[in-house]
Amino acid sequence: MPDVCGRTFDETFLSGYLDRALVQGDEQRVRVHLEGCVSCRALLDELTSMRDATMSSTFELPRDEEWSETPRTGTSRLLRGLGWRLLTAWIVVVVGFGLWETWQDADNLFERVLLVGGVSGVSLILVSVFLDRRNAMKTDRYREVRR
Numbered sequence: 001m002p003d004v005c006g007r008t009f010d011e012t013f014l015s016g017y018l019d020r021a022l023v024q025g026d027e028q029r030v031r032v033h034l035e036g037c038v039s040c041r042a043l044l045d046e047l048t049s050m051r052d053a054t055m056s057s058t059f060e061l062p063r064d065e066e067w068s069e070t071p072r073t074g075t076s077r078l079l080r081g082l083g084w085r086l087l088t089a090w091i092v093v094v095v096g097f098g099l100w101e102t103w104q105d106a107d108n109l110f111e112r113v114l115l116v117g118g119v120s121g122v123s124l125i126l127v128s129v130f131l132d133r134r135n136a137m138k139t140d141r142y143r144e145v146r147r
Contacts, residue, residue, distance in 0.1 A: 005037045014044050018051065 009029060016022040017030040034041050071077040099119060106112045137143065 005039045007033060007037065007040060009033070011043075014040065015047060018044060018047050 009026070013022060013026060013030050017027060017034075020027075022030065034044065071080050099115065102115055103112060106115065
């Protein structure tokens, strides 16, 4: 849709023109349009000043300690460890109770085999992933690398 100025290309072409990312034909079309359009030249000047301000901006990197998500105090480490253990125990009890109730309510052998097979398959996969991760942690050369 042409703009009020008569532009026949999308506004993003101005950004592409500024970055010198347009193919030759599109670049020529934008250049010719800019020669006769004050509003698009003003927009291009605005884009140029925004790009220059962005490129010259600096920011302070946080210290390495601020990137870490590990608990910082002994109390925090203790509470986090206890929390994970309590949550794990709760999950085991709830899942175990649910499986026990399902086993008791199963009317035939087929339902029980489906239950045991599904739970066993998922459990074996989770144990396998856990063992692989534990072994990888032992030999990970980059384990101590911090950003």
